[in-house]
Amino acid sequence: RFRRLDHRSCEALEVVLKSLHFDFINLQAAQLEENGASSLLDMILYYESTTHLDVSDNSSMGTSGWRALAHLIKQSVRLSRLDLCNVPLVDYPVQALAKALLTSRLAVLHLDNAQLSGVPLYTLVGALKTNRALRELHLTSNVLNSYQDALQLGELLRYNTTLQTLELSSNTLADAGKKQSLCDSYSGHICLSRK
Template sequence: MYVMVLIHFNLFFNFFFFNIIIEYKLDILDVALICGFYICSVLAGSLTLTDIILAYKQSCEKHHVEPNPKALEQLKQITCVTDRARCFDLSGEWLDYCSCESLEEILKSVQFDFISLQGAELEQNGASSLLDMFLYYESATHLDVSSNSGMGFSGWLSLSHLLRQSGCLWRLDACNMPMVDYAAQALSKALLTSRLTVLHLENTCLSGKPLFTLGMPSTHHPLEVHAI
């Protein structure tokens, strides 16, 4: 409503003035996101592993899903919640939207070197939600989303946002799923500003337009691509 009022009001002024106002509003939103992340980081630093496990179980109850045994077992092996844990492996686990949402209580408290979602049967809503969390909490330096052919447009869009904006992600594995046009376009645009240094796209049936699209970007740093 507020943006619509601004648009109507600024019809009486020039387009340049309108742009300044909209850009200022976006800056305010960016500040809010940064402040929110900082507050979450401070709170996470005061939590114990027991607190995190309890919060995850309560989140599962709220979203009407069972706690993932594989996730719980890995949480119990973490020795320090203030440092990045080595790995969060959910490969082969079926993660629907509610299961993805429940994982936020873990992600807001613990960061990882490597997160694997290989073969997690992600659909686009769950994938989009989870990837947005990875961006917000800077959850992983190495991410594997291979064998998730149901990510859809929303999932690939969120993945492209993650690649563009993450300050810590250096490697992405997205193998064993067809690279359709919209996925290649989203990935290509993201690589222009991404900090990614290693990209694995093996067995993605890259050919024709998607292959040409991915061949276009010129990153500001060396990018090692594997796409056999």
């Protein structure tokens, strides 16, 4: 278990990030605070430290931390998978994420339990309609509903031609007709599994 990664702790990690490249950096529940998150994410980008980053369960990154994460998503040439679960993606966080996804190289994105129903999902889908890199999108446990959210997901599948897996388990898309309309929106392989 991490102790709180504040600015000073994150700065001390620079020598490691500078010297080594990782397949996976796990910062889940690291209690990242704003300055520490900003500093650490900037370093991960500068040294292109990883291909898979998990920053799940970090709800206190603040505006600077989110700005740094968005910059990392947008600019990194190595980062191919991001896990950002159990973090509310509302207001500034979802706007920053959506803007970064317009040009990111991410292939896999996990946004489980991120409160993405309604306006946040609309914001995310707006960016992903033109994204040509993402192959997998995981939206488990977001309380996605069978009406507006299903329509947004249908729009995503209609316009995004590179998405191969859409994980929607543990949501409230209970209407079989809505699920079928999602499948009909796209001719590729979409996973509408239920756990």
